[in-house]
Amino acid sequence: MKLTPRARLALVTFAAMLFSIVLYKYTLRAWFQQDDFAWLGLKDQIYSPGDLLRALFAPLAQGTIRPISERAFFMVFSSLFGLHALPYRILVFLTQLAAVAMLSAVVWRLTRSLAAGFLAPVLWSANIALAEPMTWTSAYNEILCSFCFLLSFYFLIRFTQTADARYNRWQWISYLFTFGVLEINVMYPLIAVLYCWLFAREYVKRMSWLILPAVVFAAVHTAVRPNMRNDVYALHLDASVFPTLLTYWKRSLGPFVAAENFLNWELYPVVLTVFISACVLLFVILRARRGDWLPLFGLGWFIIALGPFLPVRDHIQDYYMTVPVIGLALLGGSAAAVAVASGWVYRAVAAVAIVAYLACSIPANRRQSRLLASRTAPIRKLVQAVAAAHEREPGKTILIEGVTDQLFWTGVYDHPFRLVGAQDVYMTPEALHKITPDPIANLSVYTISEDRMHTELAAHRAIVFGLEGGEVHDITGAYEAVVLNSLMPRHMVMGQPILESLLSKSWYPSEGDYRWMPQTASVHLGMPPSGIADLDLEAFCSPVQLKDGPLKVSIVVQGHRYGPQEVHDCSKPLGLRYSFSVTPGTKEADITIEVNRTTRVGADLRDLGLAVRNVEVLDRP
Secondary structure, three states, X not given: OOOXXXXXXXXXHXXXXXXXXXXXXXXXXXXXXXXXXXXXXXXXXXXXXXXXXXXXXXXXXXXXXXXXXXXXXXXXXXXXXXXXXXXXXXXXXXXXXXXXXXXXXXXXXXXXXXXXXXXXXXXXXXXXXXXXXXXXXXXXHHHHHHHHHHHHHHHHHHHHHHOOHHHHHHHHHHHHHHOOOXXXXXXXXXXXXXXXXXXXXXXXXXXXXXXXXXXXXXXXXXXXXXXXXXXXXXXXXOOOHHHHHHHHHHHHHOHHHHHHHOOOOOOXXXXXXXXXXXXXXXXXXXXXXXXXXXXXXXXXXXXXXXXHHOOXXXXXXXXXXXXXXXXXXXXXXXXXXXXXXXXXXXHHHHHHHHHHHHHHHHHHHHHHHHHHHHOOHHHHHHHHHHHHXXXXXXXXXXXXXXXXXXXXXXXXXXXXHHHHOOOOEEEOHHXXXXXXXXXXXXXXXXXXXXXXXXXXXXXXXXXXXXXEOOEEEEOHHHHHHHHOOOOOOOEXXXXXXXXXXXXXXXXXXXXXXXXXXXXXXXEEEEOOOXXXXXEEEEEEOOHHHHXXXXXXXXXXXXXXXXXXEEEOOOOOOEEEEEEEEOOOOOOEEXXXXXXXXXXXXXXXXXXXXXXXXXXXEEEOO
């Protein structure tokens, strides 16, 4: 049975959507981060109709006004689903698929080519620009704006092709709606005018009326936008827009992004970028000489849509390219349509350029989106742990030790704990020292004073969580012992951040509940009053370390060596015990662990001796 053109278009659209599903399936696992927590709490600030209006339309987050894509979206979904992230992710995913379908329909209308209808949305979906919007819920506005741009443009195409005024009315509705989605909508009239100038010049004057709402919106937005404290968003209307444009151009083509994500890739990003750029520009020129203006229009779309971001030279972000790279996708779709009807030379060059772009963009996008999704897991675990502790013991202060710089700025900074009703949540003073200062944040509000911390711990009114390897551990007992009693612990769990100061600097970073040592490393532990003790050492090693014979493990305490004990089997955990003694009355001492040799395992460039999980000093009977 022969398929109708509409059915064939549906098939290629479905194929393009399937590509996007496979590429971004990991983003469904993402949780909330950064600005999400501010928007999630917006509904809790509404007590009257006036509060609702302020929540929807007051300038927030760098002075933006996005009542649809941020305010209404988060208020409705947080009311319905709370902190369950999957419904938010599903909406982002469905909007992305709708944009893919719309781009396929747009390109098919412009080229009547099924190859173009498939390739254009694939090129757009693969771009690194979409990695963050598909993972970060607050960047949903980029995905929704892309769909709205394409919807408005589709109605424009239908209007110019049929002269049916209904399509023009729908274009205006979609266009005006998009002002509530993202400010970049002010550039849509220029794209519409450019299209009409190139393909339907009799409609230029009529489309020029689209500029009026854009001017009004820009004027109102500028008037109500507050002065920004953060200079990274400052506008620089000077020659710096050209280097900024070049930066976005390089990042949009793929090779430079791939080189950043895969350092072992010998991609020669400059050579590949120059090659792809030359192919694009040559294609635009050659087709323009033949009266085919679609490639030029695609390039114009990219530059026009990117226009508002070019003066913001100090805040270059990949997700700013989400709408602009639609233009490059249109250009790529046009190339596919022309290639189908051209000779083998043109097909070969077009194929090499497209394959080079996809070979760079797809792996980089996939890796980046997975990394962005995975970094939300520690935030989710921490918020859930705090929520459970607060529900179980609502009157207690919660302290957090081991907050990394990334975890602070992606989660803790935006006060996510208030969303679960926990107000008295602070980082420990030690954790605060690990955070990179920034002028926009008063870090002192995130920590607790030493005096209050001692008071809360002494009264057993505090719960202490330690973070290590993305996991959350209740370390209240160990923390109280160290802080209150100044007692030196006799048991070291190597992954616990609170006890990290008791390790020599030679230890490698924690890898969850263990850490590797080189040939020699020490740990400072408490001693029994009698001075007679046993040391239990729980560790493991890699079988490759035994290729030159057994490992010999010794300990040194107060200048005396004990051991060695030989390790003949690295296929199972090691349990080593050493009997030793110290001068009676010694309260604490360094215990040095020594291995007779080190080994480099696989691609790991570290000199590895032993992986240690636990070290414990026991009273000898």
